[in-house]
Structure formats: C-alpha cells, structure tokens
Amino acid sequence: MKAIKVGLLGIGTVGSGTFNVLRRNQEEIRGRAGRGIEIAMVADLDVARAKGIVGDSVEVVDDARKVIANPEIDIVIELIGGYGVAKALVLEAIAAGKHVVTANKALLAVHGTEIFAAAHAKGVIVAFEAAVAGGIPIIKALREGLTANRIEWIAGIINGTTNFILSEMRSKGLDFGVVLKEAQRLGYAEADPTFDIEGVDAAHKATIMSAIAFGISVQFDKAHVEGITKLQAADIKYAEQLGYRIKLLGITRRRDNGIELRVHPTLIPTNRLIANVEGAMNAVVVQGDAVGSTLYYGKGAGSEPTASAVIADLVDITRLHTADPEHRVPHLAFRPDAMSDTPILSMDEVQTAFYLRLCVADQAGVLSSITTILAENDISIDAVLQRESAEGEKQTDLIILTHDTVEGRMNKALAQMQALTTVLAPIVRIRKEELA
Ligand code: HSE
Numbered sequence: 380m381k382a383i384k385v386g387l388l389g390i391g392t393v394g395s396g397t398f399n400v401l402r403r404n405q406e407e408i409r410g411r412a413g414r415g416i417e418i419a420m421v422a423d424l425d426v427a428r429a430k431g432i433v434g435d436s437v438e439v440v441d442d443a444r445k446v447i448a449n450p451e452i453d454i455v456i457e458l459i460g461g462y463g464v465a466k467a468l469v470l471e472a473i474a475a476g477k478h479v480v481t482a483n484k485a486l487l488a489v490h491g492t493e494i495f496a497a498a499h500a501k502g503v504i505v506a507f508e509a510a511v512a513g514g515i516p517i518i519k520a521l522r523e524g525l526t527a528n529r530i531e532w533i534a535g536i537i538n539g540t541t542n543f544i545l546s547e548m549r550s551k552g553l554d555f556g557v558v559l560k561e562a563q564r565l566g567y568a569e570a571d572p573t574f575d576i577e578g579v580d581a582a583h584k585a586t587i588m589s590a591i592a593f594g595i596s597v598q599f600d601k602a603h604v605e606g607i608t609k610l611q612a613a614d615i616k617y618a619e620q621l622g623y624r625i626k627l628l629g630i631t632r633r634r635d636n637g638i639e640l641r642v643h644p645t646l647i648p649t650n651r652l653i654a655n656v657e658g659a660m661n662a663v664v665v666q667g668d669a670v671g672s673t674l675y676y677g678k679g680a681g682s683e684p685t686a687s688a689v690i691a692d693l694v695d696i697t698r699l700h701t702a703d704p705e706h707r708v709p710h711l712a713f714r715p716d717a718m719s720d721t722p723i724l725s726m727d728e729v730q731t732a733f734y735l736r737l738c739v740a741d742q743a744g745v746l747s748s749i750t751t752i753l754a755e756n757d758i759s760i761d762a763v764l765q766r767e768s769a770e771g772e773k774q775t776d777l778i779i780l781t782h783d784t785v786e787g788r789m790n791k792a793l794a795q796m797q798a799l800t801t802v803l804a805p806i807v808r809i810r811k812e813e814l815a
Contacts, residue, residue: 383696386477418437419449453478469494476501479505480689481507485580488597491602492597499704508692509686514687535588543633544558555608578604582603587600595720600642607644621778623645629641634724637723638724647813664814735779736807737807745799753781758784761782
C-alpha cells in the first residue's frame with residue numbers, strides 16, 4: 380500500500396525530531412502502521428533552514444496554506460504553537476478534510492471545544508499526544524488504557540522548566556531568580572519564560588487531562604494558575620525538615636460538588652515517588668477506582684521525546700483513518716453526547732491541606748492566639764515547627780501544617796491571623812497534598 384502523506388507546518392525542534400525519527404525508524408513504523416508514513420511537504424518561514432533539515436526530496440514552501448491545499452496530503456502536523464495563526468491553520472486543515480496532529484497545548488486548552496467540534500462535524504481526527512508531558516503517552520493512557528476506570532484524581536509534574544528550577548533551588552539552597560538565570564543560560568528556560576514559571580503551560584496541560592479524565596469540555600479559563608516565582612528558598616528548606624518536597628503540580632480531582640482544576644506549588648511527602656522526580660523530567664500520577672494509583676514518568680519536552688508522541692499519533696491515524704468515524708476513540712475519551720456538565724469548582728471550594736509560615740513576635744501567647752483562630756475556623760493542625768531564635772532576636776518563624784480543609788475557610792483564618800499585631804510579615808501559604 381502506498382505511504383500515507385503528511386504535511387508539516389513548522390520545522391523547529393520537534394519538527395526536525397519528527398522528520399529524523401520517522402526516517403530512522405521507517406521500517407519498524409511501517410510494520411506497525413501497516414503502510415509507510417512520509418513527510419511529503421514542509422511549510423516554514425525559513426525555507427533555507429528547513430531544506431537543510433529535510434534535504435531535496437521533500438517539497439519546502441513558506442506558505443502553510445499550500446500544504447493544506449495539497450490534495451495528496453492526508454495528515455497535517457501543526458508545530459507552530461500559540462493561539463493565533465495556528466488556530467486558523469488547524470481549522471482550515473480540518474475544513475479541508477485533513478486529519479491533524481498537534482503539540483499545541485495552549486491552542487487545545489483554550490479553543491479545544493471549537494476545534495474538536497469542527498473535527499467531529501468533518502469526520503477527521505485531531506490527535507494531540509505531544510501536547511501533554513511530551514514523550515510520556517499519558518493521553519493514550521487516560522483515553523484508552525484506563526478506560527475502565529472512574530478517574531478520581533490526577534496530579535502531575537508537567538512542566539520541566541519549573542521542575543528543573545525547583546530541583547536546583549532545593550539541592551543548592553538558591554533563590555528563584557538565581558536559578559532562573561542559570562536555567563536560561565543552560566537552555567532549560569526560554570528567554571521569555573513567563574508561561575512556564577507562571578504555571579500557564581502546566582495549566583494548559585492539566586486542563587486537557589481534566590477534560591479527558593472527567594468527560595468535561597476544556598475550560599482553561601476556570602483553572603487556577605499559580606507559578607513558582609514567589610517561592611522562597613526558606614520554605615523549600617522548612618518543607619524538607621518536615622518531610623516534604625515542593626513541586627509545581629497540575630492537579631485535577633473529582634469531588635461530590637464538582638471538579639478541582641488547579642496549578643500551584645505543592646508540598647508532597649518526600650517518600651512519594653513523584654516527589655523524587657528531579658530536573659527537567661515530567662511525571663503524572665493517575666488515581667483510578669479500579670486500577671488504583673499509576674505513575675507515568677519521562678521526558679516532557681525535547682526534539683525526539685516529543686517526536687515520539689507526534690509519530691504515535693501519526694501511526695494511530697494511519698491505522699484508524701479508514702474506520703467509520705463512529706468507531707474511533709473520541710477526542711476527549713467520552714463521546715460528544717456523553718460529555719458531562721459537572722462544574723469546575725472555585726478555589727474557595729477546593730479541599731486541600733496547607734503549609735503556613737508566619738513571621739511572629741517571639742513572646743508569650745502568640746502561638747495560642749494563632750491556634751485559636753485555626754480552631755475557631757475548624758481547621759485542624761497536623762504539625763508545628765518553630766525556628767529557634769538567635770540570642771536577643773525578637774521574632775521567629777512559625778511553621779504550621781494543617782489537615783485538609785476548605786480553601787475559603789483557610790482564607791478567612793489567614794485574614795484573621797494576618798491582622799494580629801504579633802504577626803510581623805505577610806503569611807506564606809503553600810498548599811499540601813498527601814497524594815495517598
Ligand atoms: N516548556 C515546557 C516545559 C515544555 O518546560 O516542560 C513544552 O510544553
């Protein structure tokens with residue numbers, strides 16, 4: 380059977396990895412897919428650089444619309460990124476009857492509902508394994524491998540840049556700003572790292588996983604997004620003393636009244652496997668009612684790891700594109716008529732435990748006034764640590780770990796504690812998850 384023809388929009392790091400792996404492993408991939416998969420056309424604004432990667436045998440153009448208009452092309456890979464031109468091109472490719480493979484988490488998290496509806500109406504596939512956790516086949520696991528389960532929660536380290544920064548802060552005792560500069564020098568962090576360090580990239584990925592896990596539409600606008608820029612080395616150290624590591628987690632969890640969807644720095648017990656995922660690696664824990672806890676670990680970015688996910692989608696489409704669309708795996712795991720309208724909860728309704736650091740006057744009655752406020756708000760304390768004051772020092776750090784509570788209740792207690800004259804600085808509050 381003749382090879383299926385693929386058009387590639389954007390040949391940067393992931394595009395060149397895709398081209399190289401497809402060529403290197405073509406025999407194995409053909410054996411698995413049932414026919415060859417050939418990148419027949421590439422669109423990139425830098426034609427000369429693109430030609431340098433793919434050689435003379437592949438047509439290179441500077442206009443993505445020429446790829447979409449080519450009737451020979453069955454699958455379009457979108458590796459441009461962002462919400463602007465990428466959105467228009469994906470919708471045009473769908474309208475032209477092409478299947479689409481994309482690594483674009485931002486696009487799907489924000490415009491996924493529109494894109495999947497267009498694909499469904501046209502009977503084409505939009506595949507996006509590379510959009511979440513790079514080379515880790517987490518979309519495949521959630522949509523297919525765990526299909527028997529009622530998913531209870533997902534917690535993931537799904538941004539390598541921030542995990543690298545947190546690992547360096549912990550192991551070297553350095554502050555955020557210092558490590559960020561080093562990460563940029565080493566190429567782990569982009570020149571403009573905003574999406575990574577502010578938690579936006581992780582929230583895009585968490586939004587996509589949440590939709591697949593719970594059969595809800597993609598709703599990035601409802602996600603709580605908090606990055607690592609305010610994290611201080613002192614809190615990483617105190618957490619360590621109490622048996623916890625701080626990780627930037629993407630968390631989505633089913634509750635009786637709705638679904639939690641949040642990204643924020645989180646204390647996790649050091650003895651959990653995911654707490655020991657270091658450097659730029661990614662890991663996702665999925666808790667299902669039948670399977671229990673499963674952990675997926677690997678590279679979340681990079682040329683060939685991400686290409687591995689892109690090509691897995693190409694193989695899936697090659698196998699499935701002649702099947703009746705009704706018999707394909709639905710884009711978000713649930714059939715469109717079986718999607719749920721379960722709401723995403725506001726942060727006030729989220730249930731979690733907390734780490735608090737209070738800079739307090741070192742005098743009689745301070746601890747008791749603070750614990751009284753927590754008790755009056757029905758917040759139970761799990762552990763307390765007080766830094767020993769130096770000779771003559773009039774203030775100290777008081778660290779409190781709480782049991783699970785409702786965040787709205789904690790906000791009320793925090794306002795009351797902050798108003799005490801013996802609390803001398805803004806209280807640091809970091810959420811804590813046992814992930815048991
Ligand atoms: N910038 C992301 C990360 C990789 O640092 O993990 C692409 O999503």
